[in-house]
Structure formats: structure tokens, C-alpha cells
């Protein structure tokens with residue numbers, strides 16, 4: 001039996017990575033082929049690898065929950081989820097990846113896809129833009145991510161929870177997410 005996997009889903013700039021770091025749970029750190037942003041650390045904010053390595057590992061079927069976002073590849077290996085045997089984890093992932101994970105869990109004995117809990121983080125598009133500008137992200141990348149945001153918002157209707165991350169209210173958002181996590185973990189213990 002494994003623990004619950006809390007997936008943070010949402011458009012760029014909504015605050016997924018910031019919130020992930022504030023939640024006191026082990027993180028699933030994904031491999032990615034996009035360049036490192038200022039201040040990002042390899043092995044902490046992601047494993048930054050080349051497209052060539054990603055494709056080679058793909059040919060060996062190593063990835064589950066892989067995706068392509070803005071021309072870059074992202075994924076994790078099944079082994080990275082072994083921590084779930086000991087405790088719950090948190091994972092920043094897109095809706096594509098949540099679906100792939102659910103399918104993969106459903107096919108594997110001992111893995112329960114109901115234990116994948118998706119939390120959609122929402123903020124209006126003008127906040128996304130302002131937050132990415134404040135981070136000093138490159139203007140072209142910001143524009144491409146804002147174009148993609150329309151599509152990212154659609155995932156909200158499929159997620160288990162929607163949390164609004166209002167401007168200047170990060171603490172409230174974190175509290176809301178902790179409440180969800182605690183509620184979900186209590187329901188897990190009741191089911192045992």
C-alpha cells in the first residue's frame with residue numbers, strides 16, 4: 001500500500017513551485033530539458049538534463065507522467081515514487097501527467113489511482129503575467145506561457161480541488177492546501 005500523492009496543477013506563474021517548497025512533504029523532483037532559471041538549483045528545483053538524454057531514456061521506457069511543455073520535456077521515473085511507500089508526497093505536474101499517472105497506477109497491482117489527489121491553483125491571467133515579470137522571466141517565454149495558460153485553466157474542471165492563490169495572500173493559499181492535505185490524510189487513515 002502506498003500513500004497519497006498530492007499533485008499541484010495550474011498555469012505558469014500561479015505559484016506552484018513557491019507553494020510546493022512551503023509544504024512540509026517530500027517533493028517529487030522532475031527531470032526537465034528546459035534551461036535553468038536564475039536561482040534554480042539542479043537536483044532541488046528539478047533535474048536539468050539534455051533533450052538527447054531525455055529521448056534516450058524515453059526509448060528505454062524510463063519515464064512515467066512525461067509531458068512536453070513549451071517545447072521542453074518533463075518527466076519522472078517510477079522509482080522516484082518509491083518514497084510513497086513511507087509517506088505522502090507533493091508533485092508539480094500538468095494535467096496530462098496526472099492522467100498518465102492515474103492510468104499507470106491503475107495498471108499496476110498495489111498502486112491505487114484514487115490516491116492521486118489533484119489540486120488546481122488558480123489566479124487571474126493579469127496576476128500570472130505580473131508575477132512572471134517580477135521574477136525577471138524572459139518576455140518571449142512569458143508570452144508563450146500566457147498563451148498556454150488558456151489551455152492550462154481547462155484542467156480546473158477535472159481536478160479534485162481548486163484553490164485560489166490571490167495576490168499577496170500566499171499564506172492563506174498555503175493554509176488552504178494544508179487543510180486539504182490533512183482532510184485527505186485523515187480520510188486515508190479511516191479507510192485502513
Ligand SMILES: Nc1nc2c(ncn2[C@@H]2O[C@H](COP(=O)(O)OP(=O)(O)O)[C@@H](O)[C@H]2O)c(=O)[nH]1
Pocket residue numbers: 008009010011012013016017030031034065066067069074075076092093094096097098145
Ligand atoms: N507531466 C509532467 N508535467 C510536469 C512535470 N514537471 C513539471 N511539469 C509541468 O510542466 C509545466 C512547466 O513547468 P516549469 O518549466 O517549471 O514552468 P512554470 O510552470 O512556468 O514554472 C508545468 O505545467 C508543470 O506542472 C513532470 O514531471 N510531468
Ligand SMILES: Nc1ncnc2c1ncn2[C@@H]1O[C@H](COP(=O)(O)OP(=O)(O)O)[C@@H](O)[C@H]1O
Pocket residue numbers: 010011012013014015016017018019131132134135165166167168169170173
Ligand atoms: N499569492 C501570491 N501573491 C503574489 N505573488 C505570488 C503569490 N504566489 C506566488 N507568487 C510569486 O509568483 C511568482 C511565480 O511563482 P512560481 O512558484 O514560480 O509559479 P509557477 O511554478 O506556477 O510557475 C514567484 O515570484 C512567487 O513568489
